[in-house]
Amino acid sequence: MAVVVGGLPVVDEAKHGKLLNVVKKIFGQVGTVVDIHMPFGANGKTTGFAFVEYEQEAHANDAVRTINNFALDKRHTMLVNKYEDIERYQKTPTEFVPPKVEKFVEPKNLKTWLMDPARRDMFVLRHGSETEIFWSDKGELELDYAGDREKKNGKQWCSQYVLWSPQGTYLATFHPQGIALWGGDKYEKRDGAGVGYHHLDVKTSKMLRAFPAGKPTGAKGEVVQGLMTPFKWSADDKYVARRGKDVISIYELPSMKLLEKKSLRAEGVHDFFWSPTDPILAYWAPEGNNVPARVSLVELPSRREVRQKNLFNVSDCKLHWHPNGTFLCVKVTRHSKSKKTMYTNFELFRVQEQLVPVEMLEVKENIVAFAWEPKGTRFATVHGEGQQRLNVSFYDMDGGNKAAKEVTLLYTLKDKACSHLYWSPLGNNIVLAGLGEINGQLEFWDATEQQSITVQEHFKCTHVEWDPSGRVVATAVCQPLDNSYYKFTMDNGYTLWTFQGKQLLEEKKDAFYQFLWRPRPRTLLSEKEYNNVVKNLKKFEKRFDQMDRLKERERLAAEKAERNRKEQEFQELLQKRLATAAARRAEYIALLDGYDSEDESEYIVQSHTYDDVLEVKEEVMRK
Incomplete structure (x- = not known):
């Protein structure tokens, strides 16, 4: 792959070698140069142009991006173009043909999930050959999408792992062929790129730059x-x-x-x-x-x-x-x-x-874990020399109650079954999790009140994650995707808890690989506006309480309607069976030689009286 370099000094044969070395040094910084040709004109001097040939097309592309408009000196600025582009420009027709104006297509709204009236959060699951996205609301799940479109075409939506974009706009699915991006309310595929590291403008699907996919070192x-x-x-x-x-x-x-x-x-x-x-x-x-x-x-x-x-x-x-x-x-x-x-x-x-x-x-002790409080100045550490029982210390960068701003130890919790720390996105609440050898002990802790809310257990837990709202904690037992036999297979699945440690839902899943909450975009509120919302939260509680009551009434009404529907189905079936039996009654009596087993007059009622001794008691009376 060659590039054409213009804007070079015009020199005679005596200075040709020196200029050639300068050009080779500059372009050699981008990649391996195969050959450089600097032609002479009829006057015995160079034409101010050169042709530089690279081993790889990527190096030629980098040369155009990085060296174009590079100032060689005060009077000479190099202009670099790909050779194939020059050829294409030469083939440009002399007559202008107006381009076809394509019909404007309204771009799809990629933020529809934020318009949910109940302000629910979403999460994605990877298990077996399934990839499923759910709405979550107080432990009640609603399936949003599970790759049905791909299944109809005989394809698997995702064969490896998945990953949400940082603001939750896109879902990336990983495949042996590369990565696919999905967005919108119907999770439609966005155009992507092939092998290697590609940087795309996801709004236009235009590739910005590609890098060879070498192993990170x-x-x-x-x-x-x-x-x-x-x-x-x-x-x-x-x-x-x-x-x-x-x-x-x-x-x-x-x-x-x-x-x-x-x-x-x-x-x-x-x-x-x-x-x-x-x-x-x-x-x-x-x-x-x-x-x-x-x-x-x-x-x-x-x-x-x-x-x-x-x-x-x-x-x-x-x-x-x-x-x-x-x-x-x-x-x-x-x-x-x-x-x-x-x-x-x-x-x-x-x-x-x-x-x-x-x-x-x-x-002085071994540090096992460290975590900042997201909204605050505190941080927590897990430290100790043991494996099962460690200490958890809380510090404040602002000195706690002290006037001076200096890092201060607030308190230490002794002998806790804890190896990992998970702060709520809103701060204050933290999960002291004992993963690995501690086998999934979970302590929900209030950092300000310095008290334990509750202690729970998720056996063999490998994954803990708060939802973006700080209302729900998910714990999961996941197995590696590339390991068909795994010792935790029987325990695979996930559990949802409230921030107070109350269990909302438990699901077991074979071959369970991933649980990921969908992130939310950054808030548009300033810090002052955010604090004002928190300050006036009670005003909004009435609205949300009303929504909860309305939802509860709808749930009860739906249950009653379902009960009435089943009762009506039963009565209809009963009447149908009674009508069928009545229609066959005459035939039934004829088969019994005129005897009607359901006619009470055909029965003879006899009464017999029997005496049973229930109890005998003897008492000796004194004379």
Whole structure:
């Protein structure tokens, strides 16, 4: 695949080799160059054009995107086009033919599920060969779609896993051939792409850019298992980034062009995460070549380093952003100089404060789990040296009741059967879950009141997830899709609980693979408007109570109507059978030689009296 380069300097044969090396160096940064041809004109000088041939078409496409309009010097700007495009332009007819105006088609509403009058949440199930989407309302389920259209065509809707888009607009189904997107009230298929990593504008189904589907690797080149995609999106969807060797490549959307035509330099970068709310990227790099490990926060598009923290004797780091982007927790696993002893501390960044102050919290015990409270300043940790009984501690970044803003231990729960933490999306309520070897113990905890609401159990539980409203918790026992024999098969299924731990529904499913709540879009309310709604919640309670009463009356009326229908069916069947029996009565009597077994006058009534001794009692009387 070749590209045509224009705008080059016109030079004689003496300078031809030097210019050729410059062009080769620039275009060689994109991919492997097979050949470069720079023709001469009749005057013995170059024509200002060159032909660059690549091994792969993808490299030629990248050259057009990244080098086109590149300034070689003050007087020369390179113009890069694909050779096949030049040929196509030459074949353009001289006479203009107006394009056919297609009839406007009203775009389908992809948000219809948000218009549900009862404000119900949805979830998707994957089990066996089935993919089912349900409405959920206080444990009552209503099937919305189960791939009936695909079944009629002899196809299976999904053969692997499913995934909701971040705002719940689309459902992605995974197949050996690729990924399909579905949206709208009838879950119609959106046009997609083929093999590799493709970035699409889902509104137009136009492919923005494609990348070869290589295996994701670590900082040292090792293959990293379990990563579905090496790309990570910024909170405002303006950027998408992927990690390379010593760099983070950041692409602007929707053009998919490299930001400022160069990657962000990040020596030894091991992993990175975007802030959930701001265009801030946090990454960490392990120590090496006498350089300490470090955590860096970079603001984009300015590339200004907001904060950097050097770390010593580091074995591993885990980055945890607060959902509101206000804090960043770096869980640092350190080792002693002998590397025989491991210990943990937290580096807590106050990201939205001036100069981004950092506090260190050291925990002497092994850290099993960490979780931020979604709406608040608290976080919880699970720590301890055992496997079955661990401790759970709650902290506050704002000092609890103290005047000073500093991380403060609120309280610690001793000897809890807990290995994972699941906060409600609304905060305050948290599920202390004992998964794995603890076999599914669930404690519903009120963090503010510091009291247990209830303790439940879902045996062999592997998955816990709150619905977006914070009203319902789903727990599930799922098995891997690629394992036909699995030890939890008999326990597979899911259970729905209220936020107070009351069981709403329990369903057993063989070959159960996935349970996923459908996410909701970001709220359009400002923080002030949201707080005002919470403050005046009692005003809205009457409306919802009225809706609940109306729904209950409708349910009772439906039950009564069903009862009346069944009773009417019974009476109709009874009368039909009585009429049939009456019509055959004469024939029946004739078969019995005139004897009518239902005529009471044919019977002889005889009465007999029998005496039975029920009890004999003897008493000795004194004289």
